[in-house]
Amino acid sequence: MTKKRAAASQTKTLFITGATAGIGEATARLFASRGWFVGMAARNSAKLEALANELGSDKCSWHPCDVTDADQVSEALQAFSQRTGGHLHLLVNNAGILHAGGFEDIPLHQHHNIIDINVKGVVNCMQAAFPLLKATPGAHVLNMSSASAMFGSPTLATYSASKFAVRGLTEALNVEWARYDIAVTDVMPPFVDTDMLGGPVRDKVKAITRLGVQLSAEDVAECVWNAAATRPLHDRVTKPFKVLALLQKHAPETLQRRVVKFLAGM
Template sequence: MDSIFITGAGAGIGLATARLFAAKGWFVGAADRDASALESLRQEIGSGNCSVHVVDVTDEGAMQQALADFASHSGGKLRVLHNNAGILKVGKFEEIGVAEHRRIVEVNVIGLLNVLHAAFPYLRATPGAQVINMSSASAIYGIPDFASYSASKHAVRALTEALDIEWECHGIRVCDLMPPFVNTGMVKVNEGESRLFTNLGIKLVAEEVAHEVWSLVHRPQLHRPVTFQFRALWPLVRVAPAGLTRRIMRYLWTSEA
């Protein structure tokens, strides 16, 4: 049986992904800080189809133990690692406390490093292993009102690119998903803090992104923009002069919808 380990599996994209892969017959390792959410997931998909791990991705030792526990249920194999855990705080940079900026980096970047490091032995032991990191459309250019979050997703993109080269010799493919705003609790609680939500819209739902994870498993690519519109714009954005991208971003940030 193929296996997937998902961080941030208690809600939103992670929960939708866990449900989808379980329905497809995969063994699911679900990690999250929310014990009650994980217990609900276990009851929903069945304890024989999953293992649940109450853990904070920023805790290196706890992540190593969680992956070891998962591997004890999966025969030491890990076909797909889905690094989904992340947090968001939107607003003017100077009005967000340094502790909150630091927490974003700790979860979205240091947490990612912890999980990748802990998962590597099990990925290496699994033919066709794959990592799917959750990046973001905000990894294209620094996003006002999202400064530290956007910076963290630039880091996710860079890690994806670097490890896809480094881990090729181990037979591990590393990819990322780059969705725009997704209608999850994390986004909704921040919705009133930036005009960008109104100007760009919150059009995706978690289940759509989960299906993109499934598609990426079967058709890997380094970066996968989510939504048809973003896929069409992606090649243009990558070659556009930085000054042009800046003007567009500034317009979206300041204009009234």
């Protein structure tokens, strides 16, 4: 039996970044509870270790790493691959940060951090994971994008741009990596009730008040589970955003900008 075919019959393996909180933690828990082996990455070692102890060392591995550091990412994936025999069925690029407010009011280093983590972090993980994905039949990369990758989002400009970048990477590699039997897709949830929307963010982003926060981290984890099976190029998660995506195809840009202005309270 070839290595690729042997891997197909084994326990499914997930490597997920941003596993210490919110959507990443909920997704790690869900996949582990459904029999997958889960490699969990994030910067906070204590949280990773506590979660790993809870899930059980036979169900997971934990890898402290900062996704902005390509060497750390590479080491994490090498350590993961030693636990999985060189296989990776699903890479979920979930680690991300958000800074909200008027563009000129957000310090430059925070704009840069968003790009470094949300965009360069995804690039680092995809490069480092490629050999494992290529060696695994039917491998899949699922990127955590956002509804803010549908329209440039006022008061979230750089965050929104970072998620457009994730969308671009997804669309390009969906085509490019098909030759290696690697699917590349993304999930684009609207607002989710996690620490990311804590603190002053809700006051700064009027769209949160207008649209509400309808999703929990567990809802999105379930959506990741379904997307891992059905693999739509973009999963917009909720019905209103699925409808909005249809409208976006046909509505004139002036109308679209009016909707964006209304949602942003501008």
